[in-house]
Amino acid sequence: MIKKIAITSENVDFLEKISKLSDQVITKCDQCGTCSGSCPMVGEMDITPAQLMRMVLLGQEEVMDSKAMWICASCFACTVRCPRGLDVSRVAEALRQITLRQAVDHIDLNDIPDCEMKRLPQIALVSAGRKFTG
């Protein structure tokens, strides 16, 4: 089924906001799918990194409801391979930051079971705190 999308000024505002926050010219994306093919976490995602880019490009704010940006591990595999020189990990970070800056955390560190807290190294907890909480 074809989904018809009308581009409104709100859509453009969202694209501009994410473009500015990520410092990426998102409209350069050609939808080649190299990012999706390079992503080690893509199997866990509900939409692929390329779909995420497309939704942002079209100003579809529903992208904020997707899980993909939270599953990104910031491994920069897509970054080094994008033939258009785009950094998808920065776009994912911008989307995460939109949520986190509204004081909405993605995980609650208190939910981590004690047995896990004892095992996890600081480096894991600090980085998860930085990526998933505001």
Add this chain to the structure above:
Amino acid sequence: MSPAKNDPRQKSKDSPETSPFSPGLKIPYFPGCTLKTTAKNFETSALAVAELLGIELVELPRWNCCGTVTSLTSDDLIHHVAPVRNLVRVEEMNDNGAVDEETRLVALCTMCFNVLKRSNLRVLEKPEELEKINNFMYLEKDYQGKVQVVHFLELLRDLGFAKVKEKVQKTLRGLKVAPYYGCLLLRPKEIGIDDPEDPTILSELLEALGAEPINNPFKTRCCGSYQTVRDRHAVAELTYDILGRARKEGAELVITSCPLCMFNLADRQKEVVEKHPGFEPMPVLYFTQLMALAFGLEENACGFDQNYVDARPLLKGKALIK
């Protein structure tokens, strides 16, 4: 643009004109949080092998957490303050004579290396941001932008793997080792210390130690990083793939330079075995532990007792330890 100019394997153009490895060399060193807790054996083995190579790694006074992950948004300068403050400490060490005109800052932890180098690059490229950060850090002197962040592996490459080979007392002949690079030693390109798609630096080191490097096609594939906190089972699947492939290629052991990769590849084998009962555990060591072994250092410098999967039965089988 000549290819050599962009080759991360070339010695840094910022290296001093004179030999950067004079006798009694002291270099500022950033440990980071995890090397003081769950990765003590990484620090102990690295300091010991550096000493044997004539390099004293001098711990940065009053270092603070680097933040572990770099802030990727165009604003959010506040998260670059912590890394830059550490760079100020290096300039202070030069000012007060703790080191002698040594502006390299050595990191062992891959995540610290990546964060420190990225913040350094950012403020050097954007003087207006550096000015803002300098104005914010009113207790510190201004950062002058003189520091060069290097990973310990780069230091070894600059010294020359032939020099490393000269120190080998016990050659690791017959030990089949798969290097695991992960992400942050290599990516993004402007930060990486080697080719992001086909790095060789750890294989070169292994050859110097007499071990047999095994090429794992998943050597640069992400271990899942901080996702280990959110979804440990997803990370365990990545570990299963990475180690399973290393085993299939003939590896008996995997080496890494990152304490978070270490946790995901080693400790998460507990979750891997729960899901895949036939999985054969694979020892994972820091590259410096193998160096310490090859240099003939005592077992407490090697720190084999602190690894999640015990490598000692394998090393005993190869007559490398008693």
